[in-house]
Amino acid sequence: GQNIDQPTEMTATEGAIVQINCTYQTSGFNGLFWYQQHAGEAPTFLSYNVLDGLEEKGRFSSFLSRSKGYSYLLLKELQMKDSASYLCAVSDSNYQLIWGAGTKLIIKP
Amino acid sequence: GAVVSQHPSWVICKSGTSVKIECRSLDFQATTMFWYRQFPKQSLMLMATSNEGSKATYEQGVEKDKFLINHASLTLSTLTVTSAHPEDSSFYICSASEVAGDYNEQFFGPGTRLTVL
Numbered sequence: 641g642q643n644i645d646q647p648t649e650m651t652a653t654e655g656a657i658v659q660i661n662c663t664y665q666t667s668g669f670n671g672l673f674w675y676q677q678h679a680g681e682a683p684t685f686l687s688y689n690v691l692d693g694l695e696e697k698g699r700f701s702s703f704l705s706r707s708k709g710y711s712y713l714l715l716k717e718l719q720m721k722d723s724a725s726y727l728c729a730v731s732d733s734n735y736q737l738i739w740g741a742g743t744k745l746i747i748k749p
Numbered sequence: 750g751a752v753v754s755q756h757p758s759w760v761i762c763k764s765g766t767s768v769k770i771e772c773r774s775l776d777f778q779a780t781t782m783f784w785y786r787q788f789p790k791q792s793l794m795l796m797a798t799s800n801e802g803s804k805a806t807y808e809q810g811v812e813k814d815k816f817l818i819n820h821a822s823l824t825l826s827t828l829t830v831t832s833a834h835p836e837d838s839s840f841y842i843c844s845a846s847e848v849a850g851d852y853n854e855q856f857f858g859p860g861t862r863l864t865v866l
Contacts, residue, residue, distance in 0.1 A: 673854070682842050682857040683793070727792060737783075737855065741792040 642666045644740035646728050651746045652718055660713045660726050660743045668733020674702050674713045675727040677742065683727055686713070715745075723747045751777045753845050755858035762833055763866055769829045770861045772843030778823040779845035783855060784816075787840045799826055833865045 643665045652658040664672070671690040675683035689695055689704035689711060701714040713726055728740040752775040762768050772782060781800050785793040797813075799805035799820035807813045817829040826845075830837055840862050844855035 675857075680840075680860075680862075682860040684857070685854065688854065736798070737795070739792050739795075 642730075642732065642738045644728055644730060644738055646726075646740040646743045648741070649744045649746065651748060652715075654718055654720060654747055654749050656718050657714065657716050658718060658745065660715075660728075660745065662711045662713070662728035662740055664709050664711070664728070664730045664738070664740075666730045666732045666738050669706060670731040670733065670735055672702075672704055672711050673729045673731070673737065674700075674711075675729065677725045677727055679724075686726075718747050720747050720749070751845070751847060751856040753779075753843065753856045753858040755843055755861050757861060758859060759862040759864075761864045761866065764834055765832055767829055767831045768833055768863060769827055770841055770843070770863075772826045772828070772845070772858050774824045774845040774847075774856070777845075777847045777856075779826075779847060780823070781846040782820055782826040783844045783846070784818060784826075784828050785842045785844070787842060787860075793842065796828075830863065833863070835865045838863055838865045 646662045673688050674686040676686050677683040687702035689702050694703045699716045704711045725742040725744045727742045729737045754773045756771045784796045787793050795808050796811045797805040797807045797818050799818050801820050801823045805818035820826040840860050842860040843858045846855050
């Protein structure tokens with residue numbers, strides 16, 4: 641079966657760095673997405689990785705290792721507004737997104 | 750960027766009634782639209798995938814006669830929840846995909862919160 645695993649919840653301090661991991665097992669691979677979702681709102685796109693390596697976009701970076709079925713989202717200089725759920729999703733061989741359950745990130749002052 | 754709208758943003762209805770939710774891509778043509786349902790503290794659950802002009806493909810366990818999907822144009826898809834019951838209360842989110850390069854990125858609408866009394 642297809643499976644996406646990510647931690648349920650993480651806590652970090654304002655100004656610090658946090659890494660959210662995602663491991664996947666899917667039928668085929670056409671890219672991995674990270675989305676941010678604030679409570680009661682729809683997800684918003686953060687990043688897309690299809691090749692191995694690190695993609696940096698401002699305070700957020702995303703890393704992919706296809707051979708390991710592994711990705712992480714790195715958030716630097718954490719701000720209170722970064723408190724949200726972070727969803728990992730993999731596009732499979734049919735371009736269908738397989739979603740992880742999301743990681744709730746709690747930022748403390 | 751690509752914008753997707755949903756209407757209504759929230760709706761309260763009585764049990765047994767039908768509710769229609771609209772999803773529009775405002776500044777691009779959506780080859781495919783997706784409908785998701787999300788229960789509190791849970792991840793998105795794909796309900797169905799629809800391509801313009803063809804019948805929607807429903808995920809296992811989703812009743813196609815209860816959740817009617819129409820994708821009449823490249824910018825509009827509708828989800829009708831027929832004979833709604835309290836257990837259908839959920840956050841319904843649509844997304845639209847425009848083929849870009851070799852991947853399909855989904856742009857999400859703001860969601861519709863349905864409460865069935």
